Amino acid sequence: MIELRGVRKRFGEQVVLGGVNFDVREGETVALLGPSGSGKSVLLKHINGLLHPDAGSVKVDGLEVPLLRRDELAELRTRIGYVFQNGALFDSMDVFENVRLGLVDETKYRDEEYAEARVLECLRLVNLTPETLKKYPAQLSGGMRKRVGIARAIAGAPKYLLYDEPTSGLDPVNADIIDGLVKHLEEELGVTSVMVTHDVRGAFRVADRLALLYDATIVLEGTPEEFRESTDERVKSFLERDFDPTSFAA
Amino acid sequence: MESTGFHPFRFVGRLVLEGLAHLGRISLMAAELFRGLAEWRIWVPRTVTEAANVGVGSLFIVLLIAAFAGAVTAFQAGYQWQTSLPVYVLGTLIVNTIVLELGPVLIGLVLAGRIGARYAAELGTMRVTEQIDALESLGRSPASHLIIPRVLASTLMLPVLVVIADVVAVAAGWIGVKQVLPVTDWDFAYGAKYFWRSFDAWYSLIKATAFGWAIGLISCYMGFNTQQGAEGVGKSATAAVVTSSVIILLLNTLLAKILLH
Numbered sequence: 316m317i318e319l320r321g322v323r324k325r326f327g328e329q330v331v332l333g334g335v336n337f338d339v340r341e342g343e344t345v346a347l348l349g350p351s352g353s354g355k356s357v358l359l360k361h362i363n364g365l366l367h368p369d370a371g372s373v374k375v376d377g378l379e380v381p382l383l384r385r386d387e388l389a390e391l392r393t394r395i396g397y398v399f400q401n402g403a404l405f406d407s408m409d410v411f412e413n414v415r416l417g418l419v420d421e422t423k424y425r426d427e428e429y430a431e432a433r434v435l436e437c438l439r440l441v442n443l444t445p446e447t448l449k450k451y452p453a454q455l456s457g458g459m460r461k462r463v464g465i466a467r468a469i470a471g472a473p474k475y476l477l478y479d480e481p482t483s484g485l486d487p488v489n490a491d492i493i494d495g496l497v498k499h500l501e502e503e504l505g506v507t508s509v510m511v512t513h514d515v516r517g518a519f520r521v522a523d524r525l526a527l528l529y530d531a532t533i534v535l536e537g538t539p540e541e542f543r544e545s546t547d548e549r550v551k552s553f554l555e556r557d558f559d560p561t562s563f564a565a
Numbered sequence: 566m567e568s569t570g571f572h573p574f575r576f577v578g579r580l581v582l583e584g585l586a587h588l589g590r591i592s593l594m595a596a597e598l599f600r601g602l603a604e605w606r607i608w609v610p611r612t613v614t615e616a617a618n619v620g621v622g623s624l625f626i627v628l629l630i631a632a633f634a635g636a637v638t639a640f641q642a643g644y645q646w647q648t649s650l651p652v653y654v655l656g657t658l659i660v661n662t663i664v665l666e667l668g669p670v671l672i673g674l675v676l677a678g679r680i681g682a683r684y685a686a687e688l689g690t691m692r693v694t695e696q697i698d699a700l701e702s703l704g705r706s707p708a709s710h711l712i713i714p715r716v717l718a719s720t721l722m723l724p725v726l727v728v729i730a731d732v733v734a735v736a737a738g739w740i741g742v743k744q745v746l747p748v749t750d751w752d753f754a755y756g757a758k759y760f761w762r763s764f765d766a767w768y769s770l771i772k773a774t775a776f777g778w779a780i781g782l783i784s785c786y787m788g789f790n791t792q793q794g795a796e797g798v799g800k801s802a803t804a805a806v807v808t809s810s811v812i813i814l815l816l817n818t819l820l821a822k823i824l825l826h
Contacts, residue, residue, distance in 0.1 A: 365698050385600070392704035403699035405691075419704050421606075471703070 316341055317362055317475070317509070322371035324357055331357050333531035334371065339475075344501050344508040346518035348553065349528035355511040356400070356479050358528065362509065363395045363477060364388050375475070393419035396468030396506075400480040402460035404452040410463050411448045414438065417470030437466040440503070441496055458489035465496065469504065476500065478510040482517050490517060497521045515554055527553060591786050594708075598716065601708030608713040615718035619680055623726055630675055631730035634667050635659070635737030643745030652748045656756025659738040664769045668731040670817055673776035676723060677809035681784040684715050685805035688788025689798035697789070712789065716781035723777030724770045731769060772820055779812045 317339040324332040331354040339345045349355045360366040361373050364380045373380040378391060396417070404413050414434045418424040423433070435445055441462040452460055461481060468476060478497065482490035494517040501508055501521075512518050518525055519539050526536040529549050535542065542550060601608065642658055688711060691697050700707050735757075742748050787805040791797045 360698075363702050365701060389704040389706075392702055395702070397699070397702040399695045399699055401694065403695035405696055405699070406694075416700075416705070417703060467699075467703075 316374075316376065317507070318372070318374040319358070319361065320372040320374075322358070322361060322368045322373060324354070324361070324366065324368050330531050332361075332368070335528070335531070335533055337526060337533055337536070339507060339509055341507050342505060343523040344497065344510065344521055345524045345526060346510045346512055346522035347526050347528060348512060348515060348518055350553070351513060353528050354531060355513075355528055359397075359477050359479055359509060359511050362475075363392055363397055365397075393471055394473055395475045395477060396471065396473035398461070398464050398468045398476065398478045398481055400483060402452065402464035404460055404463055404467070406452045409449050409451050410438075410443075410455075413452070413463060414466045414470050417467035419471035433470060434466075437470045438463075440469065440500065441466045442492070458485055458492065461485070461493060462496070465493075465500070469500065469506075472504070474507060476506045476508045478508065478512075480511055480513070482512065482514050490514065493517075494521050529553070590790060591782075594712070594786055594789065595782075597706070597708040598713055601706050601713050604706060604709035607706075607709040608717070611710065611714035612717045612721075615714045616722050619676075619718045619722040620725060623676060623679055623722075624729070626675060626679065627672055627726045627730050628733055630671055631668070631733035632737040634671055634730075635663060635734030635739075636741040638662055638667065638734070639738040639741030640745055643742060646746060651756075652746065653752040653756030653759065655742050655746065655748055656739075656753040656758075657760040658756075659742060659753075660735055660757040661760065661765065663734045663738060664731050664765050668734060669727050669769050669772040669776060670813065672727050672730045673723065673773065673780070673813045673817075674810055676719070676726070676777075677780050677813060678806050680719050681780050681805040681809045682802045684719075684781065684784035685788035685791075685801045686798055688712075688715075688785060689791030689801040692789065692791045693794050693797060707789070712785045715785050716778065719781035719784075720774060720777040723780070724773040727769060727773035768820075768824055771824065772817065775816050775820060776813050779816060780809045783809045783812060 317337075319335055319337040322332050322335045322337075323330075335358060337347075337358065347355050347358065357366060361368055362375060362380070364373075364383065367381045375391060375395070378387070380388070380391065383391060404410075405416070408416070411431075411434055414437055415424065415430050417437070418430060418433060423429050434448070438445065438447065443459065443462055443466065447455070447459065447463070452463070455463065465478075465481070481493050481497065485493065497508065497510060498521045500506060510518065510522065519542075522539065524536065524538055525542050527534050527542075527550055535545055535547055535550050537545075542554065545551065638659055639655075642655055646655070688697070691711070697707050697711070700710055739750075739753050742753065743750075784805040787801045787808065791801040
């Protein structure tokens with residue numbers, strides 16, 4: 316379970332998170348919505364300790380993330396897969412080595428036979444063929460880079476998956492493929508997922524619950540139905556910019 | 566209303582605070598390096614690869630600079646030569662100038678540009694494209710994967726390159742001085758050996774090792790703390806070269822004072 320309570324973060328004079336409360340229960344997929352620059356990625360980076368809050372509490376599985384020692388944090392991170400916005404693939408390594416680095420257990424990482432089988436399995440899960448193994452990130456399309464990023468994040472069989480804008484910069488077809496993949500991974504691997512996005516359409520398709528981050532706070536957290544029925548002007552204006560939510564009524 | 570003029574106290578205060586912030590961050594990085602040393606399975610193979618890159622990649626420019634530096638030292642010695650001195654002194658002059666000063670300092674400054682800019686740009690790009698965050702999010706240490714191999718490679722390879730440079734520069738000086746003055750091979754070798762102390766070679770190696778360590782540490786620090794995209798990467802690369810060069814000159818003076826007196 317992920318629990319954020321009263322999380323505050325500012326960069327210089329700019330308040331990015333002004334006392335955010337946010338929960339993710341085990342086994343669910345939560346989409347964190349918000350306009351660009353609203354602090355969604357900043358919030359996500361607090362969950363795996365890449366950023367520390369100025370105030371407030373960030374707990375994962377009951378562990379207070381900002382207070383963890385270096386080795387404890389490293390251990391926690393092996394349970395959290397992180398999919399970066401632009402893949403963040405290591406450009407000096409080919410796809411195989413990139414995904415292999417996701418094997419956070421050193422014994423498994425060094426076991427050539429296991430590593431090869433696991434990398435191939437992860438590529439299959441993200442619909443990539445073995446032909447991509449020897450390619451370098453520069454030789455891949457944007458959609459493929461994102462999928463390799465997902466393969467790397469799931470290689471260590473994490474309990475949680477954090478997606479930072481998994482569909483940004485992609486055409487609608489590739490965005491749909493990634494959305495389908497998020498849903499498929501949730502069902503096949505049973506992971507708990509947090510997806511940061513400003514793609515309302517995709518969020519409604521894959522998330523069990525949604526949260527809208529606006530003006531440094533969460534203005535609404537609830538099911539897609541609760542979002543559709545919300546009378547909050549900020550929620551309505553954000554949803555109406557992207558699509559007509561009634562068209563996604565069950 | 567706030568004055569927009571120059572405030573010397575505020576300026577000095579900001580400089581002091583920035584200096585202390587750098588000192589704090591570089592101390593944290595040094596502590597990370599020591600912790601990362603335990604993960605030798607990770608940094609040993611990467612250090613070998615990095616050292617090979619530094620050594621092979623820098624060899625051509627090192628040979629070129631050493632050959633020209635040796636030859637020019639010989640020509641200038643010939644230009645300033647006083648006939649009242651015995652010619653074998655030329656061997657002493659050229660060898661000592663190259664081994665004690667020109668070899669380590671010239672190669673150090675050139676590699677501050679070559680390796681320093683590369684390290685800072687590589688790590689800076691990895692920082693702004695979130696590759697370093699990705700490494701951390703996989704529970705892996707950037708120190709053992711990225712910094713220790715680079716710092717060790719430059720610390721270990723600079724002495725090797727300086728030895729090569731010293732040999733090539735002395736050879737070029739030997740050939741060069743024969744073109745401008747009537748010096749025999751025997752004279753040159755006699756002069757080179759007459760005032761030679763084995764400490765001179767150690768001094769050259771100690772300086773090269775210190776310069777290599779400074780280049781590696783400063784460049785990795787600058788790259789690792791890069792901010793603000795492509796412009797930030799450019800700033801880090803420039804800062805790495807300038808700071809490494811200044812530190813090399815300071816270390817050169819400090820080591821001369823400590824080790825030669």
